Amino acid sequence: MRTKRFSLSVVLAVLIMFVGSAAGAETIKLNLATIFPSEHAAYTEGIQGWVESVQEATDGRVKVMTYPGQTLVNAGNVLEAVKEGAVDIGHDPASYTPGTLPLLTAFQLGGIEFDSGKVASYVAWDIIKNDLVPLKELNDVKVLFFYAISPGNLHMKEPVRSLQDLEGMEIRTSAPSTISQIGATPVSVPMTETYQALQKGVADGVLAPDEALEGWRLAEVTEYTTITPFLYSDVHLITMNKDKWNSLPADIQDAIEKVNKKHFENVTSVLWDEIDKSGMKFAIEETGQEVIELSEAQKEKWIEKLQPLHEQWIQKMEKRDLPARKMLETIKSLAEKYNKKFQ
Numbered sequence: 058m059r060t061k062r063f064s065l066s067v068v069l070a071v072l073i074m075f076v077g078s079a080a081g082a083e084t085i086k087l088n089l090a091t092i093f094p095s096e097h098a099a100y101t102e103g104i105q106g107w108v109e110s111v112q113e114a115t116d117g118r119v120k121v122m123t124y125p126g127q128t129l130v131n132a133g134n135v136l137e138a139v140k141e142g143a144v145d146i147g148h149d150p151a152s153y154t155p156g157t158l159p160l161l162t163a164f165q166l167g168g169i170e171f172d173s174g175k176v177a178s179y180v181a182w183d184i185i186k187n188d189l190v191p192l193k194e195l196n197d198v199k200v201l202f203f204y205a206i207s208p209g210n211l212h213m214k215e216p217v218r219s220l221q222d223l224e225g226m227e228i229r230t231s232a233p234s235t236i237s238q239i240g241a242t243p244v245s246v247p248m249t250e251t252y253q254a255l256q257k258g259v260a261d262g263v264l265a266p267d268e269a270l271e272g273w274r275l276a277e278v279t280e281y282t283t284i285t286p287f288l289y290s291d292v293h294l295i296t297m298n299k300d301k302w303n304s305l306p307a308d309i310q311d312a313i314e315k316v317n318k319k320h321f322e323n324v325t326s327v328l329w330d331e332i333d334k335s336g337m338k339f340a341i342e343e344t345g346q347e348v349i350e351l352s353e354a355q356k357e358k359w360i361e362k363l364q365p366l367h368e369q370w371i372q373k374m375e376k377r378d379l380p381a382r383k384m385l386e387t388i389k390s391l392a393e394k395y396n397k398k399f400q
Contacts, residue, residue, distance in 0.1 A: 085305065087121045087297075090129040090138065091148035092249065097272045098332045099293070100125045104148060107202070107295070107320045114312040121146065132247045140197050142298045150206075151292040152231035153247075158194050159374060160384050161292050164205060166370055167235035168363035169389060170287040172396045174266070174329030177205030177290040179399075180391040182321065190384045195294075199302035202317040203294045204325035206266050207333050208286040212279040213262035214255070218349055220358060229254055230264040232289040238366050239288075239359060252278060264288055267340070268332040276340035283349040287360050 089108070093099040100123075108121045124130075130138045135147035136154050151161040164177065171177040181203060184190050211217055211228070223241040229251050230236045233243035244260045248269070254260040255278040263275060264285075270276040302310070340346035351359070367385055374381030 084117070085115075085119045085309065087119065087145040087301070088129065089121050089123045089146040089148065090127075090135055090144045091123065091125050092127050092132040092135065092150075092153075092247075093125055093148070095125040097125075098268070098328060099148075099272075103204075103293075103325050103328055104295075106324055107316065110316045110320060111313055114316050115309055119309060119313070127249065132249060136198070136294070136296060139296050139298050142300065144298070145301050146201065146295065146297045148293065148295050150231070151294060158192075158294075159377065160190065160192055160194065160379055160381065163370065163381070163384050163388055164292055165232040165235065165289045166363075166366050166385075167232065167238060167288045168360050168366060169392055170360075170396065171205070171208045171290050171392055172286060173399060174205060174207030174290075174333070175327050175399050176392060176395040177208070177292075178321070178326040179395045180388055181205045181292045182326070183391055184384075184387060189387050190380055195296075197299060198296040199299050201295045201297050201313070202321050202325065203292055204321060204328065205290050205292050207268070207290070207329040209264045209266055209289045209291075210285050211262055211264055211283040211288070212267075212270060212275055213281045213283065214279055215261065216281045216347070216349060217262075217283045218351070219355055220362065226261040227259070228262045228264055229260040230289075231291060232264065234366055234370075235289055235363065236264060238363055248273060251275065255279060266329055266333055266336075268329060268336040270346065271336040271339035272332060276336075276344040276346055279346070280344075281347050281349060282337070282340065283351065285351070285359070287356070287363070 089104065091100060091104055104123055108123060111119050111121060130144060130147065133153040135149035136157055138144045139147040151158045152165055155162050164181070185192060185200060185203065217223060220240055223239055226241045227244050228236050228241045229244045229246055233245060236243040244254060246254050251263055252274055255263065255275065262279060263269065265275070267282065341348070371381040371385060
């Protein structure tokens with residue numbers, strides 16, 4: 058009789074453990090908003106690739122529903138939506154919220170040469186992940202991972218071979234001070250509206266990485282590309298609501314952090330360079346895009362023309378008690394380091 062009672066107790070204990078374990082392994086559902094359309098590599102590889110890796114790393118305990126193409130939040134509002142908890146996770150270019158992410162606008166200043174998106178990505182990684190410059194503006198969210206896009210080139214309706222060629226031109230950009238400094242007029246529209254702006258003559262060209270020629274179909278409405286790796290870059294942030302992040306079990310947090318680092322190293326840090334190649338290939342082969350390389354003399358003129366922006370930016374940021382000089386000097390130093398390392 059005692060043996061039966063003992064056996065029954067063991068069975069009940071196992072059942073209780075099983076039920077408790079099952080309850081503890083309940084699926085965690087999160088949502089993620091991004092401005093990029095579902096067919097863009099920033100979504101298919103950058104976002105969906107990360108989502109799939111997180112699901113695998115957590116044995117299916119975390120499932121992320123993605124909402125591409127502004128279906129959940131409009132461009133420029135993503136970071137605020139994450140802070141407020143309207144969405145769990147958001148993908149936002151820093152240039153879309155310059156007032157909220159002031160120090161990261163340093164990446165958009167002309168006159169700093171990034172040889173590739175990988176270079177700019179590792180510069181951003183060292184600053185943000187290694188806390189080389191305190192970015193208090195990110196304290197209200199959990200930064201999951203991020204990357205920098207490849208340097209922007211000028212994709213134009215008319216050829217640009219010198220600074221003089223830019224006079225009177227209107228250029229869509231997320232770096233307006235840079236475009237103004239080189240003598241053109243900046244046009245501020247989201248990338249989602251750039252094709253129409255070029256098509257309707259609202260803009261004469263666009264400052265953007267080469268991937269936009271294919272990813273946003275801009276090769277269909279431009280004819281010339283001038284290579285300008287010193288005009289601007291931008292940091293794309295994938296952030297999470299801080300309370301939501303803190304509510305996750307420690308083992309889930311650890312698994313996601315490991316995915317974040319691996320995804321940056323293997324995917325997002327080189328993503329823009331890879332899709333740039335595809336974008337340019339598409340533009341040349343499908344639409345006959347002409348590529349213009351500036352002479353060394355012209356390149357030096359452009360970079361010299363852009364230098365006053367740096368001190369202007371520093372003074373503007375220091376009025377807000379932000380460590381702008383340290384930020385800019387750190388970016389320049391790291392850019393030089395990684396330009397050499399990844400050449």
